[in-house]
Amino acid sequence: MNTQDIPPLSKDSPVVLEMSNISKSFGAVTALVDVSIKLRQGEVLALVGDNGAGKSTLIKILSGFHQPDTGTIVSQGKEVRFASPRDARAQGIETVYQDLALIGDLSVFHNMFLGREYHKRFLGLNLLDNRKMREQAQLYLDTLGISIPSVNSTVDLLSGGQRQCIAVARSIYSSPKILVLDEPLAALGVRESAHVLGLIQNLRQQRQVSVILIVHNYNQIFEVCDRINFLHSGEVALDASTADTSEEELIRIVKSGLGRKAIDAAAAEVRPGLV
Numbered sequence: 359m360n361t362q363d364i365p366p367l368s369k370d371s372p373v374v375l376e377m378s379n380i381s382k383s384f385g386a387v388t389a390l391v392d393v394s395i396k397l398r399q400g401e402v403l404a405l406v407g408d409n410g411a412g413k414s415t416l417i418k419i420l421s422g423f424h425q426p427d428t429g430t431i432v433s434q435g436k437e438v439r440f441a442s443p444r445d446a447r448a449q450g451i452e453t454v455y456q457d458l459a460l461i462g463d464l465s466v467f468h469n470m471f472l473g474r475e476y477h478k479r480f481l482g483l484n485l486l487d488n489r490k491m492r493e494q495a496q497l498y499l500d501t502l503g504i505s506i507p508s509v510n511s512t513v514d515l516l517s518g519g520q521r522q523c524i525a526v527a528r529s530i531y532s533s534p535k536i537l538v539l540d541e542p543l544a545a546l547g548v549r550e551s552a553h554v555l556g557l558i559q560n561l562r563q564q565r566q567v568s569v570i571l572i573v574h575n576y577n578q579i580f581e582v583c584d585r586i587n588f589l590h591s592g593e594v595a596l597d598a599s600t601a602d603t604s605e606e607e608l609i610r611i612v613k614s615g616l617g618r619k620a621i622d623a624a625a626a627e628v629r630p631g632l633v
């Protein structure tokens with residue numbers, strides 16, 4: 359499936375998140391300068407940039423791990439401040455980090471319900487309701503189009519792509535408004551990545567959850583994203599819809615280290631009237 363198969367995001371889709379003028383330094387290191395990003399309902403936004411550009415810092419601010427030095431976050435039309443990841447989660451913002459936080463020697467269904475297990479009473483005892491969790495997990499994975507050998511498999515036996523899909527599925531089980539995926543395709547091969555890209559594509563088609571995706575492979579961005587924000591030296595150097603830009607332009611901008619406006623302005627000076 360590629361971008362053309364999914365209708366473009368409606369222009370009327372409401373803005374669910376606005377991070378405005380976010381700056382953050384760690385001692386003498388400036389990680390973010392006046393960064394503003396916007397996310398619409400159901401949108402898949404790619405956050406790209408070189409190592410050290412500030413992507414992780416931005417999503418850690420959104421997830422409540424860091425607090426910004428300046429700037430505001432407006433979620434569902436309300437200004438919010440996150441003192442901890444728990445605060446962000448309470449506002450419907452879920453983040454899947456690269457370590458996935460799955461327990462390898464537990465089954466898929468146990469991982470899916472970790473911390474929110476179903477219980478049943480039996481002979482006066484409070485026992486895990488494994489049957490219910492198994493059924494629910496299977497149903498839920500089917501809805502998301504995630505195919506694994508069995509929900510009884512231990513997570514260690516799954517491929518990297520399947521593990522990533524389970525971590526995403528677990529995060530969206532609580533119906534968050536915003537899902538942040540920190541390099542979900544890192545270290546995955548082509549077939550593995552296809553699993554995860556398929557899942558993101560399904561989410562995008564359903565348009566229930568808005569997704570921020572940190573990704574390094576530009577080709578994959580054009581497969582599954584509606585919009586791209588390119589961060590460079592702590593600033594947003596490009597904010598464009600995937601329909602309005604191309605992989606070639608993105609690579610040109612990334613290589614130049616400038617934003618599209620700066621490139622166009624420079625081109626206009628060289629060839630007035632052509633830009």
Ligand SMILES: Nc1ncnc2c1ncn2[C@@H]1O[C@H](COP(=O)(O)OP(=O)(O)OP(=O)(O)O)[C@@H](O)[C@H]1O
Nearest residue numbers: 384387388389407408409410411412413414415416
């Ligand atoms: N906790 C921290 N303490 C000190 N400096 C930090 C901390 N976190 C990030 N930085 C610095 O902030 C800058 C931005 O880092 P960040 O991790 O946000 O970039 P990134 O775009 O996610 O990079 P990568 O793609 O390599 O993960 C870097 O110079 C980094 O060294």
